[in-house]
Amino acid sequence: MTGTAERTHWExxxxxxxxxxxxxxxxxxxxxxxxxxxxxxxxxxxxxxRQAFDDAGVRPADLQSLDDLRRLPFTTKQDMRDAYPFELFxxxxxxxxxxxxxxxSGTTGNATVVGYTQNDIDVWGDTFxxxxxxxxxxxxxxxxxxxxxxxxxxxxxxHEGGIRMNSTILPMSSGNTKRQVQMMHDFGxxxxxxxxxxxxxxxxxxxxxxxxxxxxxxxxGAICGAEPCSEGMRREIEEKLGVVLVDIYGLSEVxxxxxxxxxxxxxxxxxxxxxxxxxxxxxxxLEPVPDGEWGEVVFTTLSKECSPLIRYRTRDISxxxxxxxxxxxxxRRMDRVTGxxxxxxxIRGVNVFPNQFQEVLASFPEVTSYYQIILTSDxxxxxxxxxxxxxxxxxxxxxxxxxxxxxRINAELKSNLxxxxxxxxxxxxxxERSEGKAxxxxxxxxxxx
Amino acid sequence: xxxxxxxxxxNNRGRLAALARTLGEADISMHALTxxxxxxxxxxxxxxxxxxxxxxxxxxxxxxxxxxxxxxxEVVDHSGGLAALLDALDAAGLNxxxxxxxAIEGGKAVDVLRIDTRDEAAAVIVDxxxxxxxxxxxxx
Numbered sequence: 001m002t003g004t005a006e007r008t009h010w011e012x013x014x015x016x017x018x019x020x021x022x023x024x025x026x027x028x029x030x031x032x033x034x035x036x037x038x039x040x041x042x043x044x045x046x047x048x049x050r051q052a053f054d055d056a057g058v059r060p061a062d063l064q065s066l067d068d069l070r071r072l073p074f075t076t077k078q079d080m081r082d083a084y085p086f087e088l089f090x091x092x093x094x095x096x097x098x099x100x101x102x103x104x105s106g107t108t109g110n111a112t113v114v115g116y117t118q119n120d121i122d123v124w125g126d127t128f129x130x131x132x133x134x135x136x137x138x139x140x141x142x143x144x145x146x147x148x149x150x151x152x153x154x155x156x157x158x159h160e161g162g163i164r165m166n167s168t169i170l171p172m173s174s175g176n177t178k179r180q181v182q183m184m185h186d187f188g189x190x191x192x193x194x195x196x197x198x199x200x201x202x203x204x205x206x207x208x209x210x211x212x213x214x215x216x217x218x219x220x221g222a223i224c225g226a227e228p229c230s231e232g233m234r235r236e237i238e239e240k241l242g243v244v245l246v247d248i249y250g251l252s253e254v255x256x257x258x259x260x261x262x263x264x265x266x267x268x269x270x271x272x273x274x275x276x277x278x279x280x281x282x283x284x285x286l287e288p289v290p291d292g293e294w295g296e297v298v299f300t301t302l303s304k305e306c307s308p309l310i311r312y313r314t315r316d317i318s319x320x321x322x323x324x325x326x327x328x329x330x331x332r333r334m335d336r337v338t339g340x341x342x343x344x345x346x347i348r349g350v351n352v353f354p355n356q357f358q359e360v361l362a363s364f365p366e367v368t369s370y371y372q373i374i375l376t377s378d379x380x381x382x383x384x385x386x387x388x389x390x391x392x393x394x395x396x397x398x399x400x401x402x403x404x405x406x407x408r409i410n411a412e413l414k415s416n417l418x419x420x421x422x423x424x425x426x427x428x429x430x431x432e433r434s435e436g437k438a439x440x441x442x443x444x445x446x447x448x449x
Numbered sequence: 450x451x452x453x454x455x456x457x458x459x460n461n462r463g464r465l466a467a468l469a470r471t472l473g474e475a476d477i478s479m480h481a482l483t484x485x486x487x488x489x490x491x492x493x494x495x496x497x498x499x500x501x502x503x504x505x506x507x508x509x510x511x512x513x514x515x516x517x518x519x520x521x522x523e524v525v526d527h528s529g530g531l532a533a534l535l536d537a538l539d540a541a542g543l544n545x546x547x548x549x550x551x552a553i554e555g556g557k558a559v560d561v562l563r564i565d566t567r568d569e570a571a572a573v574i575v576d577x578x579x580x581x582x583x584x585x586x587x588x589x
Binding site: 390392395396397398399402403424425426427428429430 | 455457485512513515547
């Protein structure tokens with residue numbers, strides 16, 4: 001069993017040591033230089049930004065220090081939707097330099113479209129290659145990419161990382177899980193890149209197929225992102241697969257996975273500050289919060305050629321972790337994203353993030369990591385049903401044990417989240433297993449809110 | 450002790466029928482079946498032939514089945530038979546989690562009891578003059 005305490009750390013590997021361990025003054029000088037160039041390009045080439053700068057009464061030339069960033073206007077998700085498809089591009093789409101387009105799903109409006117030049121793709125690959133090194137990989141590693149390939153940035157982002165690292169890439173995409181397991185085993189895969197829920201499904205499938213992947217598979221690392229992963233879920237995947245799992249963060253608007261990533265110490269995600277400036281702001285006042293305090297994450301891109309962004313409001317909630325990491329990187333760390341300002345559920349007036357449920361459930365060995373939250377209206381009141389599955393070892397022959405489990409989970413949720421839920425124990429595997437981002441929340445409260 | 454099959458079933462239409470069909474198709478004969486139900490789910494307890502295989506068949510079909518060790522006690526099929534047995538257990542301070550009865554050939558009744566303090570319970574049952582049945586008397 002792998003646990004934090006007894007884990008042995010390996011000698012740190014860097015993909016770009018000169019940048020990842022750069023002195024802060026040098027790094028900040030680099031950031032300022034790139035910020036000025038980005039602002040200049042935005043003002044010059046993107047009418048939206050010219051207007052926004054003018055409205056804010058600021059010119060690119062006003063940027064004399066990194067603190068002046070605060071004078072620049074924000075970009076929102078809605079701005080990106082309104083710019084559909086190419087109005088936020090600094091380079092015309094048919095110019096010959098735009099190599100690729102990615103787009104968000106657009107389930108709640110226009111898709112957000114992002115373009116990449118070859119340099120943009122290389123920068124992206126470099127940041128993901130850092131993650132490969134952070135999980136102990138190098139050019140000798142076999143990287144299994146089980147994120148979906150396509151418009152979603154997960155698959156191709158990881159793929160570009162493998163290219164920049166010169167690793168051997170196994171481009172599985174998601175789906176066909178038994179085949180994923182078979183090849184992971186037969187090919188001696190070293191590193192898996194996918195969503196955490198899919199990593200867990202791969203692990204469970206391997207075990208169902210009769211393998212003991214923790215000891216029988218060569219795999220040592222997993223790079224997981226695109227959805228929240230509780231500490232309990234991380235440990236479960238690590239123990240089942242025999243890996244160190246690092247959390248990678250990114251969003252397609254800003255680039256894709258690689259904007260920040262944990263190192264082997266799993267104590268915050270190092271932001272690729274040579275390519276992005278991170279700010280943490282109070283979502284109401286939009287003023288910066290001190291390091292260590294939670295707020296909305298805002299990014300400004302520093303290297304992007306096709307789709308630069310000034311102060312993009314991600315709506316993700318995180319914080320800057322103060323202090324220096326043991327790995328030697330000088331790149332500052334953000335905490336794992338606890339939720340999104342727009343994923344936040346308001347249940348009977350209480351603000352709750354779905355992964356808070358996951359954190360609580362992780363403390364119950366009787367239940368699996370699969371769960372669903374169903375919100376309905378009970379007259380004027382919100383009613384929450386939490387569906388859980390028990391683990392195979394759980395003795396359900398005595399009904400009072402099931403009832404006792406339901407009671408204890410409810411009490412724990414009530415004391416942690418101030419929310420009362422109806423805990424439903426359901427049959428095994430009746431909660432949908434996901435090959436991509438798992439849908440955990442079903443809000444059936446109608447459209448009154 | 451005998452092997453009882455316990456199955457966790459959600460209260461969905463047709464689930465119990467599917468369970469019975471699954472066992473039938475595997476050519477497994479059931480001797481007793483009880484359902485303890487709540488508003489959301491039921492716990493089905495079954496005495497059947499080849500319980501371990503039955504369990505495997507059910508799990509392979511996506512049911513959540515497990516084996517529980519229970520006492521099967523032979524009781525003469527007349528009034529007061531069960532009361533005498535339960536009085537003895539009660540007098541010994543033993544907690545019966547649940548119990549159910551079914552009849553077998555020869556005018557006999559079988560009481561199935563789940564008691565977690567097994568060794569002690571076995572002694573009390575025998576001392577009270579009852580006979581604990583073997584698996585081979587109840588199922589193949």
